[in-house]
Amino acid sequence: MKILVLNSGSSSLKFQLFDMTTMHTLATGLVEQIGESQSVTRMKFLKNNTAHTITADQPVHDHRQAITTMITLLKENRCLSGLKSLAGIGHRVVHGGERFQQPALINEHVSKIIEDLTPLAPLHNPANLMGIRVAREKAPLVPQVAVFDTAFHQTLPAHAYTYGLPYELYEKNRVRRYGFHGTSHYYVAKQAALHLGKNIDELKIISLHLGNGASCTAILNGRSIDTSMGMTPLEGLVMGTRCGDIDAGILFYLARETGRSMQELDDLLNKESGLKGICGENDMRTIIKQAGAGDGRAELALSVFCYRIKKYIGSYLAALNGADVLIFTGGIGENSPLVRARSCQDMENIGIAIDSAKNRSASAGSGSAGTLSPQIMEIQSKASSMKILVIPTNEELEIATQTLQHIQPDG
Ligand code: AMP
Numbered sequence: 360m361k362i363l364v365l366n367s368g369s370s371s372l373k374f375q376l377f378d379m380t381t382m383h384t385l386a387t388g389l390v391e392q393i394g395e396s397q398s399v400t401r402m403k404f405l406k407n408n409t410a411h412t413i414t415a416d417q418p419v420h421d422h423r424q425a426i427t428t429m430i431t432l433l434k435e436n437r438c439l440s441g442l443k444s445l446a447g448i449g450h451r452v453v454h455g456g457e458r459f460q461q462p463a464l465i466n467e468h469v470s471k472i473i474e475d476l477t478p479l480a481p482l483h484n485p486a487n488l489m490g491i492r493v494a495r496e497k498a499p500l501v502p503q504v505a506v507f508d509t510a511f512h513q514t515l516p517a518h519a520y521t522y523g524l525p526y527e528l529y530e531k532n533r534v535r536r537y538g539f540h541g542t543s544h545y546y547v548a549k550q551a552a553l554h555l556g557k558n559i560d561e562l563k564i565i566s567l568h569l570g571n572g573a574s575c576t577a578i579l580n581g582r583s584i585d586t587s588m589g590m591t592p593l594e595g596l597v598m599g600t601r602c603g604d605i606d607a608g609i610l611f612y613l614a615r616e617t618g619r620s621m622q623e624l625d626d627l628l629n630k631e632s633g634l635k636g637i638c639g640e641n642d643m644r645t646i647i648k649q650a651g652a653g654d655g656r657a658e659l660a661l662s663v664f665c666y667r668i669k670k671y672i673g674s675y676l677a678a679l680n681g682a683d684v685l686i687f688t689g690g691i692g693e694n695s696p697l698v699r700a701r702s703c704q705d706m707e708n709i710g711i712a713i714d715s716a717k718n719r720s721a722s723a724g725s726g727s728a729g730t731l732s733p734q735i736m737e738i739q740s741k742a743s744s745m746k747i748l749v750i751p752t753n754e755e756l757e758i759a760t761q762t763l764q765h766i767q768p769d770g
Contacts, residue, residue, distance in 0.1 A: 450487060459472075576675075673709070
């Protein structure tokens with residue numbers, strides 16, 4: 360039973376094809392720089408149990424052509440006989456507002472609601488919708504499901520999602536905290552429970568998704584009760600190019616003192632801040648190298664990044680009244696022993712202690728080629744009262760799983 364997962368961005372299309380019966384990835388690929396003079400198309404797939412990669416750099420003018428290219432590649436390489444043979448298509452949708460607490464079977468009504476939510480995610484929802492529209496045209500008989508980044512956080516209590524702003528702004532303008540990365544936080548929380556042989560309902564979990572975007576979530580009995588991203592993905596942890604939590608007064612000060620426009624301030628906080636703003640570099644691998652070579656700014660960026668994580672761990676320990684598990688995931692969380700160690704430094708008195716040797720040797724992988732069981736590493740020391748786990752995330756697999764559950768609830 361095959362499920363195709365599509366993640367359609369403004370100038371890119373990522374796709375992954377799963378065989379949900381044998382639990383294997385059949386193909387994974389992306390089309391980048393859609394609409395530009397040179398696009399990049401890449402697909403990895405398994406043939407006779409061997410991994411192959413194909414690339415092409417012909418221009419891809421729009422999402423319709425990107426999806427046509429993807430279908431051709433999947434067919435030519437015998438990953439799929441045609442879209443008709445799919446059990447379902449799962450679409451990543453960034454913002455589901457308060458309307459979607461669960462995945463939704465896509466029809467005209469659901470598409471319209473996703474469109475209506477565009478003011479909350481002006482860059483993402485229209486791009487996601489482009490992929491949905493073309494996929495529905497190409498495969499009108501295949502059930503298609505929208506899986507929302509925000510849905511997992513719809514269980515936040517009002518005291519966690521309400522800002523200290525006039526209440527009418529929530530009632531009239533939907534200003535509240537929504538949270539993102541929900542698919543990833545839910546996936547790794549479920550994997551942690553499986554790994555520990557526990558029911559997710561009996562665990563208190565703090566999950567850290569540390570990639571280019573980064574967020575921390577407090578999970579009680581399988582439900583998100585607080586998360587660091589807010590109304591937009593700008594709030595919370597320091598990220599690659601996003602500032603995370605700042606004093607909102609800085610915006611008024613900068614507008615007055617430097618005359619920056621609203622768009623310039625938006626770009627400043629979203630694209631020029633975070634790690635990049637502090638040291639000029641947003642790739643954590645480079646920052647670690649530069650800091651190791653004595654670059655003071657890179658060292659500062661690293662310290663600010665890790666200290667913010669540590670503060671969030673502390674505040675969610677308070678929100679949960681203690682926790683059983685701390686999870687590291689995302690490109691940085693899965694691969695950087697240094698960031699893990701520094702984010703948990705000097706926390707033994709509150710039950711968090713990392714074993715240096717285990718931490719150094721833990722580099723997460725997603726199991727052997729094509730299989731879908733993640734390699735989970737435990738890195739806590741004996742002195743730690745909490746389990747500390749490194750778990751490779753797999754948002755696409757979680758979207759495929761939720762898509763299948765939605766179209767075959769009794770399957
Ligand atoms: P993601 O957005 O989840 O793909 O994560 C991207 C981030 O992971 C980038 O900042 C990368 O530099 C970082 N990353 C990937 N591999 C490593 C590594 N081995 N050590 C440190 N950071 C890494």
